[in-house]
Amino acid sequence: AARRDKRPGEQHCAHVCELDWEHFDAADFTTPRPPTAILCSDCVYNPSLIAPLVACAKELCAAADEALGDDEAHGGSCVVWFAMEVRAVDVLEEFVEALVEAFHVARLPLDLQAASHTSKRALVYACRLRKPWGLSMLPDEAEQL
Template identity: 35%
Template sequence: MSDIPSQNLGFVDSSAALINLTLADKDYTIHQSPTILLQARVESHGSHEAHIIAQLTTDEVVWKITPLVAEYLAGSGNILRSSGVLSSSSGVLELGCGISGLVGLAVAPTVERYVLTDQPYVARLVEKNINENLAVLSLKPSNSTSQKRKGRIPAGQPRASLRFAPLDWEKDEVTARLTGDDAKRSFDVVLACDCVYNEALIQPLVQTCVDVCRLRASDADAGGPAVCVVAQQLRDPDVLEGWIKEFHKHFQTWRIPEEALSEALRLNPGFVIHIGVLRDAT
């Protein structure tokens, strides 16, 4: 693996309240909260590097890597699709979705159900972004520019199953209620995108991944173990090492080869995707 690049946390445009993105020929409008970002608490450590210590700031804007991950995971040719990890029958739970819900907006139409989760304060903007982008959640393409622009879906036209549920990694209990469906008791895939940037978050994040994957044990209809997918832009070697050690305690772990990533992701030095299956689930 090449050296981890030294770089700041990267955002698409941290000063914009509204950003427009095009992924795989679909247009998305995302509302951000840059005023909260400007209130970030920052403290300096011995290395003189600034570290954001409030998760609040990172949740309120769109990371640069997020659109690239969303496009990759939604595509039909990636290794997660060809291996059957992601399919049209998959139930997906995303951890730390942030305000945009962009990965969910892109992936939800390609799976059976998708649940976005994050801190409760994120809910208002996530719901706003879901409603703003209803057109891309349509399971049938629309030729109407006005409907696409205004985010409407014609009456009776099916839409992807995408919802938000609050989940605090340190405080909340992981239960089957997260599915939002009495007939479903677990998820096929647990996804975390660019959530590993702070040592303090490592243990609660990994434990939450474990708890969600363990829902399969009480699901008589489950077809196999849940798969945990962690996509991240590597910024700090100490954080990466700490996460790998903690994750590997609980999960059999594989890394997606660089050549299996999209060209756009390969152009981002230090980007990796790891896949894990609970050790006690196999």
């Protein structure tokens, strides 16, 4: 896993919270300190939830990007990570189509995932609104979609 050096006096932390994808205020999640990463784990299982999930992720990412501005210390962009187990291929295909319409998307190959926590049914996608993934931003083996 990559680690960024902290600026003097800066602290890094993770904030974990429940989020209703259909009823939320992005400002509640992006102030006072906008996230540089958002993790969605095991959230893709029902086709009726895909549109609200992707719309929510896009709105949160846009609000975070606006608050981050052009701060290159964070790559100038919030990254939304989706980690999931494939339960139904048709649901996965619909989800990936929605992601590609909303974000610049890259899929993390299985060989870059921790061997102890992966299977051929486990997928990880990294998504961002700003700037397409440049070669220097992706692991060598990541596949842009």
